[in-house]
Structure formats: structure tokens, C-alpha cells
Amino acid sequence: MASINGNVLAKIETQKMKEDTIICHDDSAVPVKAQTEDELHSLQKKKSGPNTPIKGIQSAFGIPTTEVERQKQQLQSISASLASLTRETGPKVVKGDRRAETPKLVQASQPKHTAAPNITDSALKFTHILYNLSPAELYEQAIENEKGSFITSSGALATLSGAKTGRSPRDKRVVKDETTANELWWGKGSPNIEMDEQTFLINRERAVDYLCSLEKVFVNDQFLNWDPNNRIKVRIVSARAYHSLFMHNMCIRPTPEELENFGTPDFTIYNAGKFPCNRYTHYMTSSTSIDINLARREMVILGTQYAGEMKKGLFSLMHYLMPKHQILSLHSGCNMGKEGDVALFFGLSGTGKTTLSTDHNRYLIGDDEHCWSDHGVSNIEGGCYAKCIDLSREKEPDIWNAIKFGTVLENVVFEERTRQVDYTDKSVTENTRAAYPIEYIPNAKIPCVGPHPKNVILLACDAFGVLPPVSKLNLAQTMYHFISGYTALVAGTEDGIKEPTATFSACFGAAFIMLHPTKYAAMLAEKMQKHGATGWLVNTGWSGGSYGSGSRIKLAYTRKIIDAIHSGELLKANYTKTEVFGLEIPTELEGVPSQILDPANTWPDKSAYKETLMKLGGLFRKNFEVFANYKIGADNNLTEEILAAGPNF
Numbered sequence: 001m002a003s004i005n006g007n008v009l010a011k012i013e014t015q016k017m018k019e020d021t022i023i024c025h026d027d028s029a030v031p032v033k034a035q036t037e038d039e040l041h042s043l044q045k046k047k048s049g050p051n052t053p054i055k056g057i058q059s060a061f062g063i064p065t066t067e068v069e070r071q072k073q074q075l076q077s078i079s080a081s082l083a084s085l086t087r088e089t090g091p092k093v094v095k096g097d098r099r100a101e102t103p104k105l106v107q108a109s110q111p112k113h114t115a116a117p118n119i120t121d122s123a124l125k126f127t128h129i130l131y132n133l134s135p136a137e138l139y140e141q142a143i144e145n146e147k148g149s150f151i152t153s154s155g156a157l158a159t160l161s162g163a164k165t166g167r168s169p170r171d172k173r174v175v176k177d178e179t180t181a182n183e184l185w186w187g188k189g190s191p192n193i194e195m196d197e198q199t200f201l202i203n204r205e206r207a208v209d210y211l212c213s214l215e216k217v218f219v220n221d222q223f224l225n226w227d228p229n230n231r232i233k234v235r236i237v238s239a240r241a242y243h244s245l246f247m248h249n250m251c252i253r254p255t256p257e258e259l260e261n262f263g264t265p266d267f268t269i270y271n272a273g274k275f276p277c278n279r280y281t282h283y284m285t286s287s288t289s290i291d292i293n294l295a296r297r298e299m300v301i302l303g304t305q306y307a308g309e310m311k312k313g314l315f316s317l318m319h320y321l322m323p324k325h326q327i328l329s330l331h332s333g334c335n336m337g338k339e340g341d342v343a344l345f346f347g348l349s350g351t352g353k354t355t356l357s358t359d360h361n362r363y364l365i366g367d368d369e370h371c372w373s374d375h376g377v378s379n380i381e382g383g384c385y386a387k388c389i390d391l392s393r394e395k396e397p398d399i400w401n402a403i404k405f406g407t408v409l410e411n412v413v414f415e416e417r418t419r420q421v422d423y424t425d426k427s428v429t430e431n432t433r434a435a436y437p438i439e440y441i442p443n444a445k446i447p448c449v450g451p452h453p454k455n456v457i458l459l460a461c462d463a464f465g466v467l468p469p470v471s472k473l474n475l476a477q478t479m480y481h482f483i484s485g486y487t488a489l490v491a492g493t494e495d496g497i498k499e500p501t502a503t504f505s506a507c508f509g510a511a512f513i514m515l516h517p518t519k520y521a522a523m524l525a526e527k528m529q530k531h532g533a534t535g536w537l538v539n540t541g542w543s544g545g546s547y548g549s550g551s552r553i554k555l556a557y558t559r560k561i562i563d564a565i566h567s568g569e570l571l572k573a574n575y576t577k578t579e580v581f582g583l584e585i586p587t588e589l590e591g592v593p594s595q596i597l598d599p600a601n602t603w604p605d606k607s608a609y610k611e612t613l614m615k616l617g618g619l620f621r622k623n624f625e626v627f628a629n630y631k632i633g634a635d636n637n638l639t640e641e642i643l644a645a646g647p648n649f
């Protein structure tokens, strides 16, 4: 008998009661229809529709396949993607998570070995496939398995990209074979660092072995390009829920019907980013390698978990595939006014493509990657990838509001308990990012297509502070600045004032182009001419002095400038010509103080201005030397005009 402090507890007397008073009723609600906890939990989830890429496959006897058979076909396709090229043909794959209460134990059937079975541990093992999971499921996967995953106060998924917090352009390689040797741009200035087929296969095998060794891998089957005639089917195989959610947001999401008809992908990414490559492998110079094999239609990622690598890798693919169809691929943002006027925003990273294409008064077509075909423009992607550093609700409300449930927030810092993000905090990196589906922007244009552009805006963030806030360009000048691809950012630093460094990146995206820059430039010139588009150069950088003495042009002013371009107002302004660069600048523009329109007025030290202007002019000239021997387009006159459109001094 139980006793406390030696006192024997009194026995509780239970009396015989009437039938209806025996059970103590907690409430009056109807009780759940479940006898056990498991049964109760099974009531929670409603059955989803089929989630398989193969539709209406008839079995050998003409009987429609069952859902189980369909899933088997889907898994066979995934198993084929994950197959080692040197051992058994494909791993045993199982759909669904092992911890799921009711695992969908559909297995891909294994090919029968006729010879002595090549049994390895990896052949005996099962790999669980998490196929096109929903954002909610991916949140659960990330939070359960990936350290550094948290739900922020606005509902976004905060993640860490690991050691790499930006792209690794010096580790991006392309297989040079008989075809690509002739087709692609190689050598000085080219982003295509060569590798051979054999080395690619070694890295591919490395990635596949790593992925198959995992308990589970994520597979996304999605689309690129909103132009239905030039849509590309991509499969992304990755190890992290973060990567799967990122691509879910960034690529075009198939409808359930489209997924049923998906079939074989046109291109596959193997993202084994957590696993490194190594210098014992030929061509490898670090533990990171991003390898593209156009013949195999594959990309392998080793040694970097930065998700932007996947999006920009696919962009490189489009820069190869689209020009083959006379379609111009563009590193630009794109939006459209109420009257159907389309604007393109070219610019290197940090110059304002995402910020300025996201405009509350216009329809967003896309923030970063587009195609310009004979039918108009189309976004390649299904989402946006915005920088978050110093993000403010007041200045960029649409981006702010897009950071909600479903959005991936990379490398941000948040308050431990409230999970309130501090967008000013650079502790992890300055390159903090948000990836969200384009429909999170209220005035997104779905489908993301539009007519031919009316304005082509070249953005440069000039930290030297000598380029005017806006200039109107003629076609030759547009081409000159497009091929130059100038910007000058200042690396974030705490220790003192640093000199700005000029960056020239052909076509405002040399890291992603596959052909020689003049190929894209010629296409742009032809399209702009044909459709009567006007070119503009907008400096979103410094005014009143270089970085350190001047200040960045207020976003509000840049927006006014952009508004005046869209409305056609700026086309009607009076213009004067600047010295050295020979740029046409407006004398007045509503909402912008007139004195800032000419940088010569804003510098307190006139000789310092002139000196800096000449210095930048010299850098432009030096950079353009390599293009002087190339012909641009069919017309030789244009080449001459472009060469003459640079700085003159």
C-alpha cells in the first residue's frame, strides 16, 4: 500500500452508481470516429490525387494501368536517372519517406541480371524518393533533417547554404567535345572552362554515388520557359529539402495533369553539393565543380550548396539552346505596363533588375531570365530571387510581402525567440536572398509572357559616380554598353573606404553566356531595330562623388526616372550631350532634382570629377579592345558605329 511520510492513505471509496453516471464526460462534442491514436492521425490527411508523370499507359493486355503501376513507371524513370554508369543499372528506389505512417511502398522493378549478379551494397540498398513534394512537406523535411532550418515570424523557411554563400564562376566547367568545340565560346574572357567527357563522368558517378548512398533524395520535375513552343522539361535531383523548395519556387511548377504527361526530362541536374570533388580528378582546382554536359543534357554540382548555382546553370543551358532557334536569351528583368508596353532591365548582380522590375504600377513578367522570340518575351523561370540585405517594407513593399510561407530565405539572421528577421545583419553573408514563386508578387503577369519590348534599360551601379542617372542611347550606344556590361560595386567592408572596382561582363551576364557575346549582341540589335525599342542607360549607383564621398542615388529617384521612361515622358525631354561618354542626358525630369541629372554638377571637386570620368573612360576602352576584331550582325556599318559609340577623349 502506498504511503507518504508513513501515513497510510485513505482508500477511495467507489460506490456503485447508476449506468449513465459511471463515465465522466469531458465535453458534449461528438467523439472522434477512431479507436486508436493511429486511426485518429490517419483521419487528419485527405487522400491526394495521383502524382505521377505517366498518363494512361496501357498494360500489355490493354487494361489501363493502375495507380500502383503508374507509380512504378515513374520510379523506373527516376531509377534510370540515378543509375550508376559502372555498376548495376539503377538503385532500388521507393517512393515516400521511411518515417511516413503509410509508406507508399512502390518499388521500381529491377532488371534481371543474366550473368553473375553484380551485387554491391549499393545495389542492395533502397533510396527513398521524395518526388515533387509540396512546400509544406518540404518545410517538415527541412526542419527535421537540415540543421539551420527555421520558420521565420513571417512564415518563410530560413536556411543556410553552407560554406558557399554565392556562385563559384571559376569552378563552372563545360564538356568540350567535337560539337561544343565549334559551337561554344572558349578561351580568354569566356565563362566556359573546359573539361573532357571522361572527367565529367567521374564527377557524375561521384554525385550519383553520393545521392544514392543517402536515405532519401528529392526529385523535382518542372519546366523552364513560359513560351509553350520552347518549354524545357527539367529534373532536379538533390539531397536537401532546401534545394527542392528553392527549385519548386524558381522553376515553373507543373499542374497535376502536366506532371502526369511529363515523360522523360530534357535536362537533369544532379546536385550533390554537400559532397566535394577533389584535385586528384583531372581539371579540378578546388573542391567545387559545377559541370555541364550538353550532349548528355546533364549538370553535376559538387562542393557547393549555394542554390543559385542550379538556377544560373539552367540559364547557361538556355543561352545555348535558345539561340539555336533564333531566340535571344537575356539576363534581364521584365515588366509590362497597363497599355502592354514591355520594358527589359539588363544589369549585373546588384544593379536593380529585381528591385526595379518589381513595380507596383506594372505587371511583373520576371526578375532575371528571359527569352525574346519572334512572338515577344517570355520568362524562363517561375519565381524570383531577391536580395534581402537592408530590405525595407517602405521602399520595397512587394518583395517584403512576398517573404511569407513557402519562401526560401537564405543565410539571413533572425532574433532567436521571435524569429523576426534582421535584414541589416550581414553576419552570415551580405548576399542574403529570398526565393519565392512569382505569383507572390501581387501584379505578376501569369502566364509570364508579353509583347515585344518598347524600352531596353541598361542598369549600371556606378560606384565611381560619373555616369549620369539616366541617358538616352542610340542603337550603336546600346550595343556598345550591352557588350561592355559595366558595373562597379564596392565589396562590403568594414575596414575603411575601398576604391570601387569596375566589372565588365559581356551581355550583362558573361558568366552565363555560351556563345560569343557578339552573337547575342547582333540578335539584340536586330530585334530592337525591328521592333523600334529605345535603349536607356540608368546609373543606380553613386552621385555627387565616388563611393566614400558621394552617395547612392535614392531608389525613389531611380523609380521616377524609370516611370518617365515607361510613360514616354522622357522621350519628349530636352537633351544635352555629356563629355567623354557622349551620352544624351535630359535637362529636366519631374520628381528628380534637375542638378543631379548631370553628374558634373553634383561633384564638389570638379577636377576630381574629370579625373574619375577619364579613368572610367579608359577602363571602358581597355575592356572593349578584345571586341574590336569582331563583326556584329550582317551589316558592317553597325560594327563601325558600335566601335565609335564608346568614350571619346
Ligand SMILES: Nc1ncnc2c1ncn2[C@@H]1O[C@H](COP(=O)(O)OP(=O)(O)O)[C@@H](O)[C@H]1O
Pocket (backbone or CB within 6 Å): 347, 348, 349, 350, 351, 352, 353, 354, 355, 356, 367, 386, 387, 388, 389, 540, 541, 552, 553, 554, 555, 556, 558
Ligand atoms: N537607386 C537604386 N536603384 C536600384 N536599386 C537600389 C538603389 N539604391 C539601392 N538599391 C538596392 O540595390 C539592390 C539592387 O539589387 P537587385 O535588385 O537584387 O539587383 P539584381 O536583381 O540586378 O541583381 C537592392 O538591394 C536595392 O534595394
Ligand SMILES: C=C(OP(=O)(O)O)C(=O)O
Pocket (backbone or CB within 6 Å): 166, 167, 308, 311, 312, 348, 349, 350, 354, 368, 385
Ligand atoms: C542569382 C543571381 O542573380 P542576381 O544577383 O543577378 O539576382 C546570382 O548572381 O547568383
Ligand SMILES: [Ca+2]
Pocket (backbone or CB within 6 Å): 331, 348, 349, 368
Ligand atoms: Ca542575375
Ligand SMILES: [Mn+2]
Pocket (backbone or CB within 6 Å): 353, 354, 355, 367, 368, 385, 386, 387
Ligand atoms: Mn536579381
